[in-house]
Amino acid sequence: MQTRDTSNTQKRFILSIALTSLILVAEVIGGIWSGSLALLSDAAHVFSDIFALGLSFFALRLAARPPDDRHSYGWHRAEVIAALINGVSLLVISVGIWVEAIGRWRSPVEIKSLEMMIIAVIGLAVNIVVALILGGHDHDHDHPHVQANQKKEVRNLNVHSAYLHVLGDLISSVGVIVAALLIRLTGARWIDPFISILIGGIILISAYRVLRRSLHILNEGVPDGLSIREINLSITSLPEVETVHDLHVWNLGAEQLALSAHIVLLPGGLAQQAQVMERVKTMLAAQFSIEHTTLQFEETHCGEGHGGCN
Numbered sequence: 001m002q003t004r005d006t007s008n009t010q011k012r013f014i015l016s017i018a019l020t021s022l023i024l025v026a027e028v029i030g031g032i033w034s035g036s037l038a039l040l041s042d043a044a045h046v047f048s049d050i051f052a053l054g055l056s057f058f059a060l061r062l063a064a065r066p067p068d069d070r071h072s073y074g075w076h077r078a079e080v081i082a083a084l085i086n087g088v089s090l091l092v093i094s095v096g097i098w099v100e101a102i103g104r105w106r107s108p109v110e111i112k113s114l115e116m117m118i119i120a121v122i123g124l125a126v127n128i129v130v131a132l133i134l135g136g137h138d139h140d141h142d143h144p145h146v147q148a149n150q151k152k153e154v155r156n157l158n159v160h161s162a163y164l165h166v167l168g169d170l171i172s173s174v175g176v177i178v179a180a181l182l183i184r185l186t187g188a189r190w191i192d193p194f195i196s197i198l199i200g201g202i203i204l205i206s207a208y209r210v211l212r213r214s215l216h217i218l219n220e221g222v223p224d225g226l227s228i229r230e231i232n233l234s235i236t237s238l239p240e241v242e243t244v245h246d247l248h249v250w251n252l253g254a255e256q257l258a259l260s261a262h263i264v265l266l267p268g269g270l271a272q273q274a275q276v277m278e279r280v281k282t283m284l285a286a287q288f289s290i291e292h293t294t295l296q297f298e299e300t301h302c303g304e305g306h307g308g309c310n
Contacts, residue, residue, distance in 0.1 A: 009159065010057060010060055010061065012133050012134065013053055013056065013162070014057070015133060016053050016130045016134055017050060017053045017057070019129060019130050020046060020049050020050050020053060020126070020130055020166070021050060022126060023126045023169075024043060024046045024050060026119055026122055027039055028040070028043045030115060030116065030118070030119030030120075031043050031116075033115055034116040034119070036116040036179075036192055037104045037196050039119060044093055044096065046123070046169055048090065048165060049162075049165045049169050051086075052089065052161065052165040055082045055085060055162075056082050056083075056086070056159060056161065056162040058082070059078045059081070059082035059158050062075040062079075063075050063076050063078050063079050073253075074252075074253075075253075076252045076253020076256050077218075077252070078253075079157065079253050080158070080214050080217045080218060080251070081214075082158050082161070083158050083160075083161035083213070083214040084210075084211065084214040084215065084218070086161040086162065086164075086165065086210060087161065087209075087210035087214060088207070090165065090204070090206050090210065091204065091207040091211070093200075093203055094201070094207060095200070095204075097197075097199060097200035097203070098196075098197060101193040101197045102193070104192065104193040104196070105190060105193040105194075114180070114184065116176065116179070116180040117177055117180035117181065117184070120173050120177045120180060121173075121177060123169075123173045124170065124173035124177065127166060128170060131163070131167055134159065134162060134163040135163050135166075135167070157210075157213055157217065160210075161210045161214070164209065164210060165206070167206070168203050171199075171202050172202065172203075175198055175202075176195065178195065179191050179194075217250075217251040220250045221250070221251075222250070223249060226257075226288055228249060231249060231259070231288060234283060234284075234287055234288075235247075235261070235263065235280060235283070235284075238276065238279055238280065239266075240272065240275075240276045240279075241264070241265060241266070241276070242264045242266045243264045244261055244263055244264070246260070246261060247259070247260075247261040247262075248261070249290065252292065256292065257288070257289060257290045257291070257292065258290070258292040258293070259284060259290045259292070259294070260294040261293075261294075261295055261296070262295075262296045263276075263280070263296065263297050263298065264297075264298050264299065265297055265298070265299065270297060276297070277295060280293070281293055281295075
């Protein structure tokens with residue numbers, strides 16, 4: 001299996017980590033200075049961003065390694081594991097923010113809203129830059145054969161999980177700015193923990209999405225955007241093919257798709273297996289971005305209970 005070139009994406013991760021580290025320093029200092037829990041909550045999320053970006057960067061480097069004697073598929077699953085860890089870290093952070101917010105709600109403290117807002121605006125500006133760096137390149141490694149209606153489904157879960165960290169922090173920065181404005185206008189201290197609870201909710205939603213998809217991949221689920229029935233129909237639409245059974249599709253890694261199937265050919269079809277093999281592989285790559293395939297040709301129909309049997 002071929003490994004992909006991730007050098008460009010790795011450079012973007014290094015730049016993103018550097019910029020995000022600046023936000024962390026500014027928000028920790030600003031949160032302590034202003035007494036804002038919302039700002040400190042956002043700083044905790046920024047720390048998780050750095051962790052997520054670093055983990056995703058390390059997973060990218062692992063996934064770029066070629067297959068070896070002990071890892072015949074290569075290291076592609078490292079990206080899925082990194083996404084799973086990122087999802088768990090988002091979950092833990094959201095719960096921690098809620099616990100702290102409840103305590104602050106019961107015992108409000110004085111908030112320096114102006115200082116809080118200045119730091120949050122700086123954080124927002126840098127977050128926008130980092131989000132543009134990562135978000136605009138979520139499809140850098142799409143396969144060239146993928147059709148336009150399928151390309152949107154092929155995205156790197158590892159990169160996307162790191163992007164969700166940054167996007168959540170961007171939204172959090174907006175929340176901190178809103179809290180600072182409202183506190184300055186009304187003097188209501190409860191707004192700070194209330195915004196923190198909202199920030200925790202946003203982070204929790206991101207955690208759920210990443211965890212659901214990474215666990216789906218690790219459980220060998222059918223890749224998002226693909227349908228066993230549609231793939232079956234596409235293969236059986238070829239004139240030499242009668243039926244398909246034992247059809248399985250799964251993710252090898254964050255974006256590498258694999259397929260195995262038993263194909264029953266019409267009478268005389270076995271004489272042209274090479275041509276049929278090439279046609280099936282070309283069709284799978286063009287329509288579904290599946291380039292790693294294992295196909296077995298047969299002359300007999302499948303029995304009951306075989307996956308994907310017509």
